[in-house]
Amino acid sequence: MTAADLREGLIVPPGAGRTIATGAQEVTFKVTGAHSSAASTFEVKVPPGFDVGAHVHARSEELFYVLEGELDVLAFEPKVRTPDSWREWESLSGERAVRAGAGTLILVPPGCPHAFTNATSDPVRMLFQASPPPDHERYFEELLDILQSGGPVDHEAIARLRERYDIQQLTPLRYGE
Numbered sequence: 675m676t677a678a679d680l681r682e683g684l685i686v687p688p689g690a691g692r693t694i695a696t697g698a699q700e701v702t703f704k705v706t707g708a709h710s711s712a713a714s715t716f717e718v719k720v721p722p723g724f725d726v727g728a729h730v731h732a733r734s735e736e737l738f739y740v741l742e743g744e745l746d747v748l749a750f751e752p753k754v755r756t757p758d759s760w761r762e763w764e765s766l767s768g769e770r771a772v773r774a775g776a777g778t779l780i781l782v783p784p785g786c787p788h789a790f791t792n793a794t795s796d797p798v799r800m801l802f803q804a805s806p807p808p809d810h811e812r813y814f815e816e817l818l819d820i821l822q823s824g825g826p827v828d829h830e831a832i833a834r835l836r837e838r839y840d841i842q843q844l845t846p847l848r849y850g851e
Contacts, residue, residue, distance in 0.1 A: 696822045700718070710807060720797065721849075722793075723792065724848075725791035725849070727843055727848065728748070729843045731841060735784055737779065740798065747790045748769075758845060760789045760844065760845045
């Protein structure tokens with residue numbers, strides 16, 4: 675039986691939660707599908723140079739809240755989806771990627787292309803929520819396993835993983851290249 679079944683809340687103190695980490699990302703699970711039927715919530719540390727790549731989910735809704743640092747982000751359908759990079763994409767209304775500082779919230783509905791990168795020299799901390807759970811929990815575990823394998827990023831393995839978890843990759847994930 676979970677805390678949700680017992681009608682009890684969940685309090686996660688600072689620094690608590692299961693953390694999985696590689697040189698590419700550090701993800702701390704704060705709320706999982708065992709605690710909520712609505713969303714999984716994570717604290718994510720994004721290192722300098724990490725680019726998640728533009729992607730889209732058919733079913734998932736995501737929310738990002740920048741706690742510390744700055745990320746370049748986008749959340750719109752571009753006029754043209756260029757396959758190599760999302761950095762110059764422009765929406766039909768003229769929107770472009772923005773620099774999102776601490777306190778910025780990004781809400782991404784299903785079907786909306788989105789991306790983020792840490793183009794600064796400092797790590798970024800963000801709160802990330804994905805609905806419905808627990809797909810992103812499993813995805814993070816498997817992605818970090820791939821990234822921990824050493825050597826260059828295995829883009830084919832990541833593509834297969836993302837396809838299994840409702841992630842249509844539009845531009846490549848980049849880290850340490």
